[in-house]
Amino acid sequence: MQRFVIKTGDTNEPALCPLCGRLFDQPQGLQIALADGLTPVCLDCGRRHAAPLLSLIRLASSAERILWKGRPLMSLRLEEWLALENAAWNYVHGNDGRSHS
Ligand SMILES: [Zn+2]
Numbered sequence: 426m427q428r429f430v431i432k433t434g435d436t437n438e439p440a441l442c443p444l445c446g447r448l449f450d451q452p453q454g455l456q457i458a459l460a461d462g463l464t465p466v467c468l469d470c471g472r473r474h475a476a477p478l479l480s481l482i483r484l485a486s487s488a489e490r491i492l493w494k495g496r497p498l499m500s501l502r503l504e505e506w507l508a509l510e511n512a513a514w515n516y517v518h519g520n521d522g523r524s525h526s
Contacts, residue, residue: 428460429475431482442467444474455482480516487512 427444434456439448443459449467457471457478458464471479491505492498501509514520 427474429457429466429471429478430460430463431455431478432458432463432465434465440465442470444470455485457482477516477519480512480520484512484516 432455434451434453437451437453440451441447442449443464444466447467447469451465452468456465457475458466466474468479487508491501491509
């Protein structure tokens with residue numbers, strides 16, 4: 426059984442997925458990789474084999490995108506609260522990161 430980790434990618438150059446063999450664009454920032462060798466896997470394989478890690482990446486990315494500006498929480502717009510809530514809901518319920526609504 427493969428083990429997976431979350432790693433930080435510093436390039437968006439295309440890479441071959443070690444699981445399905447397809448060429449994919451690596452996301453800059455957090456991505457799912459094989460624990461052995463830290464080779465990044467494509468989004469489909471990450472969703473299929475490591476859905477909880479993908480949900481965690483999406484939660485972290487949503488929080489970073491919305492909160493990184495250091496704004497007070499009370500200044501967030503409704504759609505920003507909903508995006509954070511959606512990402513948190515998916516993580517807690519083990520969804521693969523797609524919207525629950
Ligand atoms: Zn793949």
